[in-house]
Amino acid sequence: MNFASVRIITDDVDRLVKFYEKVMEVSAERPAPVFAEFVTPSFTLAIGHSQTAQLFGADSVVAANNPTVIMEFRIDDVEAEYVRLKPFVEHWVKEPTTMPWGNRSMLFRDPDGNLINLFQPVTEDAINRFKDRH
Numbered sequence: 001m002n003f004a005s006v007r008i009i010t011d012d013v014d015r016l017v018k019f020y021e022k023v024m025e026v027s028a029e030r031p032a033p034v035f036a037e038f039v040t041p042s043f044t045l046a047i048g049h050s051q052t053a054q055l056f057g058a059d060s061v062v063a064a065n066n067p068t069v070i071m072e073f074r075i076d077d078v079e080a081e082y083v084r085l086k087p088f089v090e091h092w093v094k095e096p097t098t099m100p101w102g103n104r105s106m107l108f109r110d111p112d113g114n115l116i117n118l119f120q121p122v123t124e125d126a127i128n129r130f131k132d133r134h
Helices: 015-025 050-056 078-085 124-130
Strands: 006-010 029-032 037-040 044-049 070-074 090-097 103-109 115-121
Touching: 006 015, 006 050, 006 070, 015 037, 044 050, 078 090, 078 103, 078 115, 115 124
Parallel strands: 006 044, 070 115
Antiparallel strands: 029 037, 037 044, 090 103, 103 115
16 A cells, blocks of 8 residues: 545635645646645555535545644755744644654644745754655
8 A cells, every 4th residue: 555645625725825835845747726735656646626525425524624634744954944934834733842752843833824834854853753754
């Protein structure tokens, strides 16, 4: 089994696409006005309009209502990304902090309130945990 993607359901695809293009520095593929994908070597982030949720079943998902998932992106330099993102991220949850498990993390919310963690392994143990992961 291969993990294919994470999909965010939103009422404003264009707004989230613009936000994630800034965060990820990757252009979205837009096969339809109600759908976008950010395809990277390690994962795909999909964004679908709430209209598409009906295809999965009535009330199966609700846009901008996800308090339990954190999307995590491993990066090379938390401090540099913090400086780059600070001008346009509106809701910071945690400024750069070293976590007990050895990652330097910063957490913020996208325009729909989804939680994002950008992290960098900084301790020897954390670096070793990620050594063979792509």
